[in-house]
Amino acid sequence: MGELASRLIEELNCETVFTIPIFGGIDVYESVVVTWIISVILILLSIFFTRNLKVNNISKRQAIAELIVTKLMGMVKKMIGEEGEAYVPYLTTILLYIGIANIIGLFGFKPPTKDLNVTIALALMSILLVEGAGLYHLGIKRWLHKFIEPIAIMTPFNILDLVTRPLSLCMRLFGNVLGAFVIMELLKLVVPFVVPAVFSCYFDLFDGLLQAYVFVFLTSLYISEAIE
Amino acid sequence: MNLLAVGAGLAVFGALGAGIGIGIATGHATEAVARQPEASGDIRTTLILGCALAEATAIYCFVIALMIIVMLK
Numbered sequence: 001m002g003e004l005a006s007r008l009i010e011e012l013n014c015e016t017v018f019t020i021p022i023f024g025g026i027d028v029y030e031s032v033v034v035t036w037i038i039s040v041i042l043i044l045l046s047i048f049f050t051r052n053l054k055v056n057n058i059s060k061r062q063a064i065a066e067l068i069v070t071k072l073m074g075m076v077k078k079m080i081g082e083e084g085e086a087y088v089p090y091l092t093t094i095l096l097y098i099g100i101a102n103i104i105g106l107f108g109f110k111p112p113t114k115d116l117n118v119t120i121a122l123a124l125m126s127i128l129l130v131e132g133a134g135l136y137h138l139g140i141k142r143w144l145h146k147f148i149e150p151i152a153i154m155t156p157f158n159i160l161d162l163v164t165r166p167l168s169l170c171m172r173l174f175g176n177v178l179g180a181f182v183i184m185e186l187l188k189l190v191v192p193f194v195v196p197a198v199f200s201c202y203f204d205l206f207d208g209l210l211q212a213y214v215f216v217f218l219t220s221l222y223i224s225e226a227i228e
Numbered sequence: 229m230n231l232l233a234v235g236a237g238l239a240v241f242g243a244l245g246a247g248i249g250i251g252i253a254t255g256h257a258t259e260a261v262a263r264q265p266e267a268s269g270d271i272r273t274t275l276i277l278g279c280a281l282a283e284a285t286a287i288y289c290f291v292i293a294l295m296i297i298v299m300l301k
Contacts, residue, residue, distance in 0.1 A: 009298055168284065175287035182294070214280045 007185070031115035038100050038112070072096070080220035087133065087223055094122070095216045102177060102208025106200070111208075113177045116170070123170035126219045127162065134226035146226075169218060176211045180204065232300055236293040246286035253278045 017033050020026040049065035058066070076091045098113060105111045112118045135143045147158045180203035188196050257275040261268045 171288060171291065172284045175284070175291040178294070179287055179290050182290075210276065210280050214277065217277060 029115065029117070030110055031112035031118050034104065034109050034112045035101070035118070037109065038097060038104065041100065042096060076216060076220065079217050081224050083137075083227055084133070084220065084224050087129070087220070090129065091216050091220055094126075094219070095212050098122070098173070098212035098215055099209050102212060103205055105181070105208075106204055111177055111181075113173055114181060116174050119170040119174040120166075122173070122215070123166035126169060126215075126222070127166040130165075130219070130222040130226050131162070133223050137227040165222060169215060173211055173215055176207060180207055232296060236296045239293040239296060240289050242289035243286040246282050246284075246289075249282040249285075250279050253282065 015030050016027045017030055018028055020028060049061060049068075051061075053062055053065075072092050072095065073088055076088050076095065077085065080087060080091065101111055101113045101118075103111075131143075134146065138146070148155050149158075184196060184200060184203055187199055253275060257271050260271050264271075
């Protein structure tokens with residue numbers, strides 16, 4: 001048990017891979033490096049799929065690319081509605097990133113979403129986008145008026161929402177990924193063969209993709225609420 | 229250490245709410261499918277989403293219990 005506890009602490013801390021020797025040394029964490037790897041994977045896939053696109057006589061590769069893009073963007077568009085169409089590409093990118101980040105653990109990398117800093121950054125980006133979209137679509141006067149809706153007594157709660165929304169977004173993602181990891185470790189300790197593979201399908205694949213979906217769904221919900 | 233374990237166990241009590249919530253949601257989803265089998269696809273997506281949101285409270289309990297054990301030791 002003590003060994004497991006020390007392993008958990010080791011997994012909670014994000015290791016520094018190397019230090020950039022400028023401005024007194026910038027630490028580069030493991031999660032950042034894995035994020036770079038994910039970016040490279042996504043960029044290479046995009047380049048591979050979008051080479052010589054045609055209008056007529058499309059190749060199989062283009063058919064797959066079109067299927068992926070229309071399915072994913074259609075899914076996000078259905079969540080956010082017609083008014084928020086400008087935010088669909090961003091949300092789809094976040095969906096792809098979190099989805100791959102959650103299941104990259106299967107390939108032996110440490111999922112970046114298990115680092116609290118990454119999920120905090122994602123949640124902050126989301127809340128900035130939500131408030132920015134509200135300001136852009138409504139103008140400053142109506143945006144401020146949103147804080148005293150539906151009645152003036154709700155103002156403290158509306159302001160509190162600015163904090164609790166990103167907090168719950170980042171904690172949900174972090175807790176789910178970490179929880180799945182801990183349960184899998186415990187399971188591997190009890191039954192070291194076959195059974196973990198079955199549960200891994202649920203905890204790593206299904207739950208990881210579901211959390212990416214939930215994150216994007218909630219962000220799009222907040223956006224469509226903010227711009228109406 | 230013993231009291232820490234008790235505290236962590238108490239923290240996980242919050243998972244009770246998530247269990248009840250998911251149970252109610254699933255029960256009503258079953259009813260809805262029985263009433264309108266043709267809408268089962270939509271109901272399933274909504275149910276999975278609702279369960280994922282309700283599950284979050286249980287996840288918070290888990291994170292807090294873990295923090296009690298790891299941080300306070």
